Amino acid sequence: MARVSGPVKVLLVDDDALVRSALKMMLDGAEGVRVVGEVDDGDGVPRAVDDLRPDVVLMDIRMPRVDGLTATERLRSRPAPGGDPPQVVVLTTLNADDQVLRALRAGAAGFLLKDTPPADIARAVRLVATGEAMLSPAVTRRLIDHVADPARDDRRGRAEERLTELTDREREVAVALGRGGSNAEIGAELHMSVATVKAHVSSVLQKLDLNNRVQIALLAHDAGLV
Amino acid sequence: MARVSGPVKVLLVDDDALVRSALKMMLDGAEGVRVVGEVDDGDGVPRAVDDLRPDVVLMDIRMPRVDGLTATERLRSRPAPGGDPPQVVVLTTLNADDQVLRALRAGAAGFLLKDTPPADIARAVRLVATGEAMLSPAVTRRLIDHVADPARDDRRGRAEERLTELTDREREVAVALGRGGSNAEIGAELHMSVATVKAHVSSVLQKLDLNNRVQIALLAHDAGLV
DNA sequence: GGGCGGCATCGTCCTTCGTCGGTGGTCCCG
DNA sequence: CGGGACCACCGACGAAGGACGATGCCGCCC
Numbered sequence: 001m002a003r004v005s006g007p008v009k010v011l012l013v014d015d016d017a018l019v020r021s022a023l024k025m026m027l028d029g030a031e032g033v034r035v036v037g038e039v040d041d042g043d044g045v046p047r048a049v050d051d052l053r054p055d056v057v058l059m060d061i062r063m064p065r066v067d068g069l070t071a072t073e074r075l076r077s078r079p080a081p082g083g084d085p086p087q088v089v090v091l092t093t094l095n096a097d098d099q100v101l102r103a104l105r106a107g108a109a110g111f112l113l114k115d116t117p118p119a120d121i122a123r124a125v126r127l128v129a130t131g132e133a134m135l136s137p138a139v140t141r142r143l144i145d146h147v148a149d150p151a152r153d154d155r156r157g158r159a160e161e162r163l164t165e166l167t168d169r170e171r172e173v174a175v176a177l178g179r180g181g182s183n184a185e186i187g188a189e190l191h192m193s194v195a196t197v198k199a200h201v202s203s204v205l206q207k208l209d210l211n212n213r214v215q216i217a218l219l220a221h222d223a224g225l226v
Numbered sequence: 227m228a229r230v231s232g233p234v235k236v237l238l239v240d241d242d243a244l245v246r247s248a249l250k251m252m253l254d255g256a257e258g259v260r261v262v263g264e265v266d267d268g269d270g271v272p273r274a275v276d277d278l279r280p281d282v283v284l285m286d287i288r289m290p291r292v293d294g295l296t297a298t299e300r301l302r303s304r305p306a307p308g309g310d311p312p313q314v315v316v317l318t319t320l321n322a323d324d325q326v327l328r329a330l331r332a333g334a335a336g337f338l339l340k341d342t343p344p345a346d347i348a349r350a351v352r353l354v355a356t357g358e359a360m361l362s363p364a365v366t367r368r369l370i371d372h373v374a375d376p377a378r379d380d381r382r383g384r385a386e387e388r389l390t391e392l393t394d395r396e397r398e399v400a401v402a403l404g405r406g407g408s409n410a411e412i413g414a415e416l417h418m419s420v421a422t423v424k425a426h427v428s429s430v431l432q433k434l435d436l437n438n439r440v441q442i443a444l445l446a447h448d449a450g451l452v
Numbered sequence: 453g454g455g456c457g458g459c460a461t462c463g464t465c466c467t468t469c470g471t472c473g474g475t476g477g478t479c480c481c482g
Numbered sequence: 483c484g485g486g487a488c489c490a491c492c493g494a495c496g497a498a499g500g501a502c503g504a505t506g507c508c509g510c511c512c
Contacts, residue, residue, distance in 0.1 A: 105374045109367070133367040137358035140366070141335070144359050147373055148331045169490065180441035183469070194468090195492045202470055212498090213469075215406040217440045221447065393459065409499065420498090421462045428500055438468090439499075 007034040008129040011054035011086070013071070015040050015063045023058065023121070030122035042066030045075055054086050055129045058121075059108075061092040061099065068092070069102050076107030087128040091121070095138050097146065104143075109133045159223035162208055170207075171225075173200040177213055178220030233260040234355040237280035237312070239297070241266050241289045249284065249347070256348035268292030271301055280312050281355045284347075285334075287318040287325065294318070295328050302333030313354040317347070321364050323372065330369075335359045385449035388434055396433075397451075399426040403439055404446030 010027060012020050012035060024035045037052040039045055043066040045057065057075065061068040072088045089110030090103045100111055109128040112121060113136040124134040135143065163171060169190075176186040183197040190197070204216055220226060236253060238246050238261060250261045263278040265271055269292040271283065283301065287294040298314045315336030316329045326337055335354040338347060339362040350360040361369065389397060395416075402412040409423045416423070430442055446452060 101373065104370050107374075109370070127363050131367070132363035133370050134363050135361075135366055137353050137360050140361055141357070141359040143369060143373065144330050144335070147327065147369065148333075167489065177440065178444075180436075180438065180444055182438060192490080193492060195494090196490070198468095198470060199491070202472090205470080210406075212406065212408055214403065214440050214443045218404075218406055218443060218447065221444065395460065418460085419462060421464090422460070424498095424500060425461075425502095428502085431500075 007032050008056055008126055009034055009036045009052070009054045010125055011036060011045075011048055011052060011057045012038045013040075013042065013045055013057060013063075013068065014038075014060040014091075016060075019060070026118040027122055027125065030119070033122050033125050042068055042071030045071045046078070049075065049086060053083075056087045056089060056125050058089050058091055058125065061090060061094075061103075069099065069106060072103060072108055073106040087131075089124055089128055089134075091116075095136070095142065097142055100139055100142055101146065111135045111139045113138060155222050156224055159219050162219070163223050163225070165207055166204060170200050170204050173197060174204055174216050174220050175225045177201065178217045178226045180217065233258050234282055234352055235260055235262045235278070235280045236351055237262060237271075237274055237278060237283045238264045239266075239268065239271055239283060239289075239294065240264075240286040240317075242286075245286070252344040253348055253351065256345070259348050259351050268294055268297030271297045272304070275301065275312060279309070282313045282315060282351050284315050284317055284351065287316060287320075287329075295325065295332060298329060298334055299332040313357075315350055315354055315360075317342075321362070321368065323368055326365055326368055327372065337361045337365045339364060381448050382450055385445050388445070389449050389451070391433055392430060396426050396430050399423060400430055400442050400446050401451045403427070404443045404452045406443065 010033060012023050014020050014023070017040070020038045020040075024038065027033045027035050036054055037048050039048045041063045042059075045059075045066075048054075049057065059068040059072060063071075068090060072090065075088065076085055078085070085107075087110075088103075088106075088108045089112060090108050091112050091114060092099070093114045095113055103111055109131075110124050110133060112124055112134070116124075116136055120134075127134050163174065166174065172190055173186055176189055181189065183194050183201070187194045187197045201213060201216070205211070205213075208216070208219065210216055210219070236259060238249050240246050240249070243266070246264045246266075250264065253259045253261050262280055263274050265274045267289045268285075271285075271292075274280075275283065285294040285298060289297075294316060298316065301314065302311055304311070311333075313336075314329075314332075314334045315338060316334050317338050317340060318325070319340045321339055329337055335357075336350050336359060338350055338360070342350075342362055346360075353360050389400065392400065398416055399412060402415055407415065409420050409427070413420045413423045427439060427442070431437070431439075434442070434445065436442055436445070
């Protein structure tokens with residue numbers, strides 16, 4: 001994250017020469033940004049990065065040989081031959097949930113759709129160079145929907161609520177069960193005989209209206225007690 | 227999400243009169259935005275929303291009586307007395323992970339830090355009115371780090387990987403187990419005898435080096451196969 | 453074709469789980 | 483004080499789970 005001064009060095013990765021030249025023109029016209037190289041496929045990225053040391057890589061997804069997501073994963077996870085790996089901004093036309101997530105998990109700091117106005121692309125490049133992040137509004141929307149995930153959230157809410165009807169000891173047993181322990185292991189951990197563990201387990205089953213220990217374990221997980 | 231034409235109607239919520247008037251001046255000077263009201267605390271929001279029908283609420287977090295997050299939760303979850311509830315953009319000075327998440331889960335479509343340039347605030351207001359979303363770059367960064375969650379992610383990666391060494395049938399059994407089924411139920415579901423289910427379970431236990439069915443169920447969950 | 457390895461299927465046998473009943477302890481209420 | 487409700491604890495026993503071995507089926511490779 002140690003950027004010094006001077007313009008942000010950018011590497012363009014896109015299989016379409018027209019797109020590349022448009023981006024180059026646009027970015028070189030912008031303040032504080034300079035295009036230092038271009039590559040026409042994901043497989044050329046590592047080499048270009050080593051040679052040119054860009055601060056930011058502007059990466060297309062769809063490319064013939066190695067796609068942009070794979071290239072991003074490789075780039076961000078490799079042993080960094082001298083300094084941090086460059087930041088990656090993915091630039092694509094399509095906005096699919098799994099692609100966004102995969103890109104961000106791979107370490108991308110930006111995800112822009114190709115309808116992004118030129119000024120914003122330049123701005124995104126400068127931003128990610130400082131360690132911050134920028135997404136297209138529609139992508140932001142998707143990401144928010146993903147983390148908000150009402151389904152998961154109220155699963156957890158309900159699970160927590162149900163666990164409150166348990167006694168302390170029962171809850172401890174339930175949590176230990178959530179780690180996958182056998183009755184014997186739980187007994188050892190909580191200093192009680194196997195018979196007692198069973199009694200607690202039975203009580204939990206009855207109170208929560210469940211059929212077997214697996215369901216207790218899953219519930220404990222949903223409640224986030226593991 | 228049915229916005230018609232005309233300027234976006236905005237309600238300001240902030241306990242500081244100075245901040246409100248600054249925002250009002252700034253927004254009324256901007257294209258396509260009009261401030262239709264101001265409130266000095268979260269408790270006044272429902273009333274103002276009913277009276278003024280804003281498209282967007284610009285909400286501070288820290289307020290004396292009812293804070294902005296609580297107000298957002300109430301606003302977005304109530305039975306919508308006529309049309310969709312307005313979109314909420316949270317506007318605050320501090321960028322804490324739990325606050326961001328809570329706001330977004332409550333239904334906020336924007337989260338801006340108070341150092342956001344005026345033009346961007348107006349822009350964010352127009353954007354969220356159309357159903358998209360906007361976050362400050364630093365907030366985006368946090369959110370990305372949250373979803374990327376290396377810990378969870380490679381738990382899942384490893385779980386998936388380990389499950390590949392199973393045969394199809396074994397994997398089916400593992401998934402059914404992940405739903406909390408007994409051997410008898412699994413057998414009925416997959417048309418095989420209890421003895422066969424047990425054989426598959428045993429095989430899975432051995433291949434994955436686990437001790438009991440609970441651990442299989444948890445692994446299946448980590449892998450996201452439920 | 454014979455032999456070999458992997459898979460799905462099942463029955464047998466021991467281990468673990470879960471149910472049932474019971475003890476002692478605390479607290480509270482009439 | 484006597485009873486009732488709740489809790490933690492335990493033993494015994496039938497039911498489910500899990501280990502093991504066996505069978506038949508396929509595809510593969512000398």
